[in-house]
Amino acid sequence: MGRYARLFTLLCKLSLMRQMAYRPHFFLMVFGKVIRMVLLLLFFQAVFLKVDRLGQWTFDQVLLLFATFHLVDYIMSITFQRNLSYGLPALIQSGNLDSRIILPIHPLFMASLENIDMMDFISFIPCLGLLIYALHRLGFAFTWLQAVMYGLLIANALVFLFAVVLIIATISFWTTRSTGLARVFDDLTRVGRYPLDIFEGFWKFFFIYVLPLALISQMPSQALLGALSSGFLFYALACSVLLAVIAVRFWRTGLKNYSSTSS
Amino acid sequence: MPAPFTTSAEPLTVSARNLTKTYWFHEKEPGLSGSLKALFRGRKKWVQAVQGIDLDLHAGELVGFIGPNGAGKTTTLKMLSGILCPNAGTIDVLGHVPHRREKAFLKKIAFVAGQRNRLYWDLPAEEYFQFCQVVYEIPHDRYQAAKKRLVEMADIGDILTVPQRKLSAGQRKRCELVAALLHDPRVIFLDEPTNALDLVNARKLREFIRAKARDGRHGILLTSHNMVDIGEVCDRLVIIHGGRIVFNGDLAALRQRFLPVKQIKILFDGPWERDELAQLGDLTRADIHEAVLEVETGATARVAALICSRFSIRDITIMEAPLERIIESIYARKGR
Amino acid sequence: MMRKALSIFRLAFMERSAYRVNFILEISGGILSILIVVFLWLAVYRSSGRAELGGYSLAEMITYLLGGGLINSFLLTTAENPETSQAIQDGALSNMLIQPITPYWVWLLRDLAAKAFFGTIGLAGYAIVSLFLSERLIFLFDPLRLILFGVALAAAVVLQFLTFESLNLLAFWVENTYGFRFTLRVIMEVAGGAIIPLSFFPGQLQTVFALLPFPYLVYFPMRIYLNKIEFAEILPELVRAAAWMAGLTGLNVILWKRGLRRYTSMGD
Numbered sequence: 001m002g003r004y005a006r007l008f009t010l011l012c013k014l015s016l017m018r019q020m021a022y023r024p025h026f027f028l029m030v031f032g033k034v035i036r037m038v039l040l041l042l043f044f045q046a047v048f049l050k051v052d053r054l055g056q057w058t059f060d061q062v063l064l065l066f067a068t069f070h071l072v073d074y075i076m077s078i079t080f081q082r083n084l085s086y087g088l089p090a091l092i093q094s095g096n097l098d099s100r101i102i103l104p105i106h107p108l109f110m111a112s113l114e115n116i117d118m119m120d121f122i123s124f125i126p127c128l129g130l131l132i133y134a135l136h137r138l139g140f141a142f143t144w145l146q147a148v149m150y151g152l153l154i155a156n157a158l159v160f161l162f163a164v165v166l167i168i169a170t171i172s173f174w175t176t177r178s179t180g181l182a183r184v185f186d187d188l189t190r191v192g193r194y195p196l197d198i199f200e201g202f203w204k205f206f207f208i209y210v211l212p213l214a215l216i217s218q219m220p221s222q223a224l225l226g227a228l229s230s231g232f233l234f235y236a237l238a239c240s241v242l243l244a245v246i247a248v249r250f251w252r253t254g255l256k257n258y259s260s261t262s263s
Numbered sequence: 264m265p266a267p268f269t270t271s272a273e274p275l276t277v278s279a280r281n282l283t284k285t286y287w288f289h290e291k292e293p294g295l296s297g298s299l300k301a302l303f304r305g306r307k308k309w310v311q312a313v314q315g316i317d318l319d320l321h322a323g324e325l326v327g328f329i330g331p332n333g334a335g336k337t338t339t340l341k342m343l344s345g346i347l348c349p350n351a352g353t354i355d356v357l358g359h360v361p362h363r364r365e366k367a368f369l370k371k372i373a374f375v376a377g378q379r380n381r382l383y384w385d386l387p388a389e390e391y392f393q394f395c396q397v398v399y400e401i402p403h404d405r406y407q408a409a410k411k412r413l414v415e416m417a418d419i420g421d422i423l424t425v426p427q428r429k430l431s432a433g434q435r436k437r438c439e440l441v442a443a444l445l446h447d448p449r450v451i452f453l454d455e456p457t458n459a460l461d462l463v464n465a466r467k468l469r470e471f472i473r474a475k476a477r478d479g480r481h482g483i484l485l486t487s488h489n490m491v492d493i494g495e496v497c498d499r500l501v502i503i504h505g506g507r508i509v510f511n512g513d514l515a516a517l518r519q520r521f522l523p524v525k526q527i528k529i530l531f532d533g534p535w536e537r538d539e540l541a542q543l544g545d546l547t548r549a550d551i552h553e554a555v556l557e558v559e560t561g562a563t564a565r566v567a568a569l570i571c572s573r574f575s576i577r578d579i580t581i582m583e584a585p586l587e588r589i590i591e592s593i594y595a596r597k598g599r
Numbered sequence: 600m601m602r603k604a605l606s607i608f609r610l611a612f613m614e615r616s617a618y619r620v621n622f623i624l625e626i627s628g629g630i631l632s633i634l635i636v637v638f639l640w641l642a643v644y645r646s647s648g649r650a651e652l653g654g655y656s657l658a659e660m661i662t663y664l665l666g667g668g669l670i671n672s673f674l675l676t677t678a679e680n681p682e683t684s685q686a687i688q689d690g691a692l693s694n695m696l697i698q699p700i701t702p703y704w705v706w707l708l709r710d711l712a713a714k715a716f717f718g719t720i721g722l723a724g725y726a727i728v729s730l731f732l733s734e735r736l737i738f739l740f741d742p743l744r745l746i747l748f749g750v751a752l753a754a755a756v757v758l759q760f761l762t763f764e765s766l767n768l769l770a771f772w773v774e775n776t777y778g779f780r781f782t783l784r785v786i787m788e789v790a791g792g793a794i795i796p797l798s799f800f801p802g803q804l805q806t807v808f809a810l811l812p813f814p815y816l817v818y819f820p821m822r823i824y825l826n827k828i829e830f831a832e833i834l835p836e837l838v839r840a841a842a843w844m845a846g847l848t849g850l851n852v853i854l855w856k857r858g859l860r861r862y863t864s865m866g867d
Binding site for chain 2: 010014256259262
């Protein structure tokens with residue numbers, strides 16, 4: 001296990017070195033991402049100029065939700081998301097996956113973490129800043145337990161998202177292009193930016209129990225606000241673990257298929 | 264099917280029996296109607312890439328694995344290294360079943376693909392070597408020693424800190440090879456190692472491979488199109504054609520079996536009679552002043568003497584039949 | 600000349616349709632995003648308890664979002680079109696230069712083909728969605744307004760192309776234009792008015808947005824469609840849009856000429 005930790009550190013270093021070869025490009029990307037966040041914030045502000053609640057959520061609470069979503073999204077995109085959604089199909093197509101699977105480490109490790117977006121740490125700062133600002137507006141009114149649950153549910157969200165991204169990426173073992181599906185998924189998870197109260201009845205149920213996107217930012221935020229029952233907490237954890245198990249099994253099947261039907 | 268032929272009494276490092284690999288793909292008719300049809304009713308076409316072959320490799324051997332494009336060379340190599348799973352047959356490499364890709368197994372082998380580079384484009388080789396050290400868990404002093412030795416052998420000492428994209432193809436290839444050998448693999452698979460290299464760089468690479476093979480502990484299996492690779496580097500030759508092995512032995516046996524001829528090149532002093540020369544052997548080339556005659560190996564001396572006595576010649580050279588001719592004739596024979 | 604143009608257009612269109620499943624999925628993703636925004640506004644109206652917000656009734660808002668989404672779907676997807684940048688960077692431009700048609704026109708035609716393709720798929724998708732929401736939508740019947748709406752859409756298409764193509768042309772000088780295009784696309788999403796009518800923003804922000812050509816992409820056409828803008832105001836706005844087009848065309852011409860000079864002198 002220590003080896004994987006060392007490997008991860010090394011991959012971070014190598015990724016950073018490779019990225020620094022394209023410095024101007026990177027700064028623009030960070031700028032673009034920050035602008036996007038700012039503009040969306042302005043959007044929310046504009047909405048809240050007309051109303052003072054979205055369902056049960058006040059502006060400050062929506063701010064927390066928004067910041068939480070971006071935090072999760074940020075961690076996901078600097079680690080596994082691009083590697084699996086875009087990197088893996090490319091590796092399969094080019095045949096370069098071969099050189100990864102004969103390394104004496106778990107192929108899933110390289111497939112998920114070979115390229116870490118190190119430079120994006122800079123856009124982590126406004127993200128974190130927004131979170132702190134949101135908490136400040138809420139008066140830091142949470143207990144230690146709630147904070148721990150928040151952290152736990154964020155980790156949980158990442159496990160959930162990893163599983164979904166992995167399942168979609170594994171499909172590319174059978175088809176040549178799964179990027180369309182990855183894009184749909186991207187758009188769908190953006191639901192996490194908004195409080196689920198915007199949906200009623202059927203769709204609310206759907207996003208909690210059928211395609212639990214509520215796990216991403218809604219539940220952690222609720223936990224921090226003290227509004228999450230332990231029932232939901234266990235449900236959230238169980239969901240992710242179950243999905244992760246399914247995803248890894250599916251990945252193994254995909255890899256086996258690759259070994260059997262390639263040439 | 265020729266029985267496995269070994270030049271060495273060393274232990275078997277690779278042993279494959281009855282290896283078979285088939286795969287299928289969808290056949291598509293050309294044009295728009297073809298696309299539409301393919302959408303609903305794909306016609307599967309089966310290809311037998313490798314058909315029940317046997318292969319052995321011993322420690323200290325350098326075996327060349329050749330065949331025309333599509334003969335199944337790369338597929339076989341991928342099966343031996345564990346990338347692909349055979350449809351039938353057994354493989355034993357150093358006591359492991361390759362396609363299980365056990366960690367212990369992977370640490371003992373190396374696979375260097377012909378056209379694809381592992382090393383990162385923007386980074387110097389040095390960085391990737393460090394990566395290899397961590398991945399293969401190479402102890403520090405062994406890593407340093409291996410690196411020093413390999414870098415010297417490959418002559419890349421002064422380009423270790425240069426990003427790959429600034430290097431020539433030959434230099435990159437040598438870096439790839441060093442990276443692949445850092446963990447001291449006992450079995451090395453090389454897929455077309457001198458592909459796309461110019462003469463000088465190909466020669467350097469060949470020397471490197473030969474030096475590696477000389478220490479007797481490694482088994483090296485390489486595929487190539489290049490006759491010089493095969494002629495100069497390999498101890499033993501395995502020829503695969505249409506998914507089957509058609510020859511397995513050394514060069515002398517190859518010549519003996521398939522084309523036991525020698526070539527006599529004659530430079531004439533003046534005009535000469537074509538028919539007269541053609542009586543003595545197989546006239547493969549005839550110019551105004553020059554001719555090449557192919558003659559059975561045993562009869563060379565006699566024919567040469569006859570030529571010298573019957574014709575007015577300026578020079579006569581006796582050569583081995585070039586390897587290409589032999590190999591071509593083998594490829595052409597398929598249909599049996 | 601016309602025949603050449605048509606054949607380029609047709610070829611590009613067919614190329615796109617070869618990957619139609621992928622594109623259908625991408626468009627579906629776009630439709631999904633807009634539907635989510637629709638849900639959001641439904642909730643906002645619900646929460647406010649009012650029938651009208653910012654001068655827009657619920658029906659008008661939903662129409663606005665769907666219309667904006669449709670426009671965005673075929674504008675936005677081609678805003679990602681890296682063809683021009685790639686051709687410059689990997690040298691494919693060299694091959695194009697020896698052909699009897701200026702590369703710039705080729706890129707324009709190919710972009711139009713892409714827009715036509717996406718527009719068709721998008722239209723089909725939104726038509727289906729509209730069937731489900733038909734009681735809540737507003738349909739425009741006034742012929743004059745429809746024509747003006749069409750003109751505004753055409754202006755939007757041209758403006759978007761010119762804006763992003765000028766960024767693409769930076770490839771003559773910069774190694775990677777993705778960062779520029781990404782940033783502009785991000786701004787375009789909000790400043791174009793696709794997820795919220797620009798009038799909802801505080802005054803200062805609106806002034807800032809008005810300095811850019813983006814309001815002409817979604818906000819302007821949709822305002823015409825929904826009768827939110829008087830006839831008298833439409834003309835001056837169109838003139839401004841035309842001014843933007845002229846300016847951007849000029850910019851494109853300069854970038855193209857200068858860039859080409861640089862490209863051919865460097866033997867890239």
